[in-house]
Amino acid sequence: MLSETIYWIWLSLSCEPKAAWAAYRHFGSAERVWQAGPEDLAQVPGLKADHIRRLSSKSTDRAERILRRCEQLGAYLFTWDDEGYPDRLRSLHLPPMVLYCLGRPLNFNQECAVAMAGSRRCSPYGRSMAERFAADLTRQGALVVTGMAGGCDEAALIAALRAGGPVAVLLPGGVDVPFENSAYYRHLYRSAAQLGTLVSPYPPGTPNDHRHFFYRNPILTGLSVATLCVEAGVHSGVLNVASHAADQGRTLYVIPANLDSETAAGTNALLCSGVALPVMSAGDILLPFCDTFPRLRPDPGRRRRAGKKALKMTPQNQDAAAPQPSESEKRVDTGGDSDYIDLRNSETDLTQSEIALLLALQDGERTAEELSTETGIPTAQLLSSLTMLTLRSYVEEQEGGRFAAAVRVKN
Numbered sequence: 001m002l003s004e005t006i007y008w009i010w011l012s013l014s015c016e017p018k019a020a021w022a023a024y025r026h027f028g029s030a031e032r033v034w035q036a037g038p039e040d041l042a043q044v045p046g047l048k049a050d051h052i053r054r055l056s057s058k059s060t061d062r063a064e065r066i067l068r069r070c071e072q073l074g075a076y077l078f079t080w081d082d083e084g085y086p087d088r089l090r091s092l093h094l095p096p097m098v099l100y101c102l103g104r105p106l107n108f109n110q111e112c113a114v115a116m117a118g119s120r121r122c123s124p125y126g127r128s129m130a131e132r133f134a135a136d137l138t139r140q141g142a143l144v145v146t147g148m149a150g151g152c153d154e155a156a157l158i159a160a161l162r163a164g165g166p167v168a169v170l171l172p173g174g175v176d177v178p179f180e181n182s183a184y185y186r187h188l189y190r191s192a193a194q195l196g197t198l199v200s201p202y203p204p205g206t207p208n209d210h211r212h213f214f215y216r217n218p219i220l221t222g223l224s225v226a227t228l229c230v231e232a233g234v235h236s237g238v239l240n241v242a243s244h245a246a247d248q249g250r251t252l253y254v255i256p257a258n259l260d261s262e263t264a265a266g267t268n269a270l271l272c273s274g275v276a277l278p279v280m281s282a283g284d285i286l287l288p289f290c291d292t293f294p295r296l297r298p299d300p301g302r303r304r305r306a307g308k309k310a311l312k313m314t315p316q317n318q319d320a321a322a323p324q325p326s327e328s329e330k331r332v333d334t335g336g337d338s339d340y341i342d343l344r345n346s347e348t349d350l351t352q353s354e355i356a357l358l359l360a361l362q363d364g365e366r367t368a369e370e371l372s373t374e375t376g377i378p379t380a381q382l383l384s385s386l387t388m389l390t391l392r393s394y395v396e397e398q399e400g401g402r403f404a405a406a407v408r409v410k411n
Contacts (some may be wrong), residue, residue: 002060007031008079009063009203011055012097017215019051021094030079030097034058066203073176073204075102084109092222092248093352094215096201102175103197104166108223111143112293113168114285115220115250117241118152118230123263126231129255130155133228136282138163141296145170145224147216148179148188152230157192167196170220173208175200180208199223213237214349221245225292226285228253229276232266239266239392240349246275246384247351251288253279273387341394342410353377353385358394361405365398 007030011020023033026044033055041052070077078085078099086108089095114137118130134144134156144160145168147153160167171179175198178189192198201219202212217240221227227245229252232238245252254276257264270276279285283298290296341350341358350358356375360366366374372382386403389395396406 002031004029004031004081005077005079006060006063006067007034008081008098009066010034010060013062013066013203014057015051015054017094017097019047019055020097022046023051023055024080024097030081034060066205069176069204070100073102075100075175075204076105077101086223088113088224089219089222092218094218095222096219098201098203099219100175100200100203101197103193104195106143106166106168106197108143108168110293111166112141112286112289112296113143113145113224115224115227115241115245116144116146116153116156116230117220117227117232117238118156119232119236119238119263120149120151120153121233121236121263122151122155122231123261125257125261126152126263127155130230131159133230133255133282134159134167135163136299137285138165138167140282140286140298141293142282142286143168145220147171147220148185148192154188156230157188157196161191161195165195167192168223169196169198170216170223171198171200171202171208172210172212172216173200174202174204174206176204177206177208214240217241217349218244218248218351221248221250224250225289226251226253228255228279228285229267229270230255231257231261231264233263234266234269235392236266237349239270239388242270242276243351243354243385243388246388247353247381249381251285252276253285255279270387273390275384275387340408340410351385351388353381354389354394355409357382357385357389358405358407358409361395361403362409365402365404367400367402371403 011030011033014020023044024030027033027036038052038056041047041055080097116134118126130152137144138160143166144156146156148157148169157167157169169192178185201215221241221244227250229238229242242252252275254267254271256271256278257268271278286296286298290298356377357371360371360374368382372379386395390397394407396404398404
């Protein structure tokens with residue numbers, strides 16, 4: 001008899017998350033999906049012939065190799081059925097069936113986790129703010145959850161580690177695969193594994209892939225009680241992180257920046273639209289959670305010091321030394337400019353609310369009230385999603401408070 005963990009790993013590897021979850025919800029357990037034959041699988045709504053073929057393959061060799069690899073690494077994992085599985089992820093549309101971790105043991109259910117995201121093409125100001133907030137959040141008792149993809153994320157990771165951690169790093173590949181194969185990133189990876197925790201929905205050995213960010217981002221925000229977007233341009237992938245935070249009902253914060261800064265045009269737009277709240281200190285983020293997490297030690301006084309220093313920045317010195325993106329950075333951090341979106345593509349980085357709104361607008365203009373009635377999306381969530389779609393040039397606001405699709409979609 002195989003362990004339930006093996007069945008979960010097998011199911012998570014068998015096909016894409018949407019199909020795997022459809023099979024699980026139909027049969028009620030990962031083991032029962034494994035036991036199901038092609039005829040039984042054909043009764044699952046939404047499963048296609050390719051899904052049925054994959055789920056009909058009952059070999060668990062790869063799953064067993066992955067479990068042995070975890071043991072060799074000293075990595076641990078949570079499956080959906082495990083008591084330690086992060087409760088905050090259970091409300092996601094497509095939560096990870098298995099979550100792989102390497103490093104300091106963490107109980108996410110007991111952590112005041114704050115997601116931090118920022119552009120790889122950050123200015124010196126953005127990098128400085130990422131370092132300041134990550135260090136202050138860590139010292140005041142929060143768990144910083146961020147990435148390792150350079151720019152603001154890298155700055156936040158290093159600052160949290162220097163502040164004594166813990167810090168959780170969400171990866172777009174396996175927990176044993178450094179983000180880039182360079183001496184610098186190998187060292188950063190080892191430091192994060194020793195002093196913090198590496199987390200991934202992908203099994204060990206999985207190469208880092210820019211397409212994986214689309215699945216990683218909702219997990220990044222889903223693990224957290226709040227999200228801080230440090231700095232991002234109008235086409236940055238950070239806006240996708242913001243979309244998921246808003247869609248999940250997480251409080252979204254943005255660090256204000258100079259209006260002339262192109263590297264902060266996207267985050268400034270989030271502030272102007274009302275989707276995000278401005279924040280001037282780590283204490284501003286943590287104060288609402290003091291009753292829930294008694295060990296927090298928020299310092300509201302930091303606001304005055306942060307504000308005073310930030311006012312010394314100018315548009316000229318903020319952008320002068322901003323690094324130019326490499327081709328790989330552009331793929332990771334740049335939103336789509338196409339006027340056509342294939343919703344069947346698993347790489348589509350839209351939330352379920354955004355997809356529903358785009359589909360509803362394919363037939364013509366609608367008001368927010370009409371969209372709410374048609375889609376059933378609550379008003380606050382609907383307005384946040386419309387704002388995100390407008391910022392990314394997928395939707396245009398017309399006269400009279402009506403909205404129109406600026407892109408065509410294929411469902």
